Amino acid sequence: MSRGKLRIVQVVLLVGIFVVWQLLTDPELIPPFVWPENADRAAFFFGEPVKIFKVIWEWFSGGEIYPHLWVTLQETAMAFVIGSVLGLAVGLWLGLSPTASAIFDPYITAMNAMPRVVLAPIFMVWFGLGMASKVALGVTLVFFIVFFNVYQGVKEVSPVVLSNATMLGASRRQLLRHVYLPSATSWVFSSLHISVGMAFVGAVVGEYLGSAKGVGYLIHMAEGAFDINTVYAGILVLTAFALILDFAVTKAEKRLLVWRPTQGETEPL
Incomplete structure (x- = not known):
């Protein structure tokens, strides 16, 4: 595998991890069978990537x-x-x-x-x-x-x-x-x-x-x-x-x- 293709695979894998993370922690997106009766607690324990990156953006944009x-x-x-x-x-x-x-x-x-x-x-x-x-x-x-x-x-x-x-x-x-x-x-x-x-x-x-x-x-x-x-x-x-x-x-x-x-x-x- 060439270096360019290797980087693409690595980036896709990283993005996929965050997408799955978001799907499993967003109460509006998470399938009911994944966290039965505790779907609303997933975000509290594991965080939400969208909100995490929002905090990082505020840190850097605000200095x-x-x-x-x-x-x-x-x-x-x-x-x-x-x-x-x-x-x-x-x-x-x-x-x-x-x-x-x-x-x-x-x-x-x-x-x-x-x-x-x-x-x-x-x-x-x-x-x-x-x-x-x-x-x-x-x-x-x-x-x-x-x-x-x-x-x-x-x-x-x-x-x-x-x-x-x-x-x-x-x-x-x-x-x-x-x-x-x-x-x-x-x-x-x-x-x-x-x-x-x-x-x-x-x-x-x-x-x-x-x-x-x-x-x-x-x-x-x-x-x-x-x-x-x-x-x-x-x-x-x-x-x-x-x-x-x-x-x-x-x-x-x-x-x-x-x-x-x-x-x-x-x-x-």
């Missing part, structure tokens, strides 16, 4: 959503950058230091096993309800993803490459710059999609648990008012926002890792 999206974007970007830098630094350090790795391994394993969401209330006590607590939660989610990828990347460096570089007189700093760091960076970029997604999750979850701005805050307020259409509107906006971030990461990955062969490429004979 209400832009300050909240901007806050969520800032929290996501800061959590992603800080978590990635810390994960890269600690992963390189422990990957190149077997003694430090042996000492800190049980502690890192224990911290990684801890559900980070439970740290959100603690961060709110420490940093307040502003952006700092959301960034801190996002950093804890991003850090371990980047750390383990970098750590594994350092361990996977080819011994042949190390031996050849050492025989050519490479110093420890040159090995770090020209061998270990490129290998670790490649592993970091391979986890970019997961990392930026976790940063986004940390920001939204933090906003949902306690904040005064952000899309997560809008969803939380709508949930408190039992406004299911606004809740779904916030979820759809977050989904579209996450897809845009993933698209940006894909473009950056292709540009920065242009040297890496793609699937199906072979070396010339």
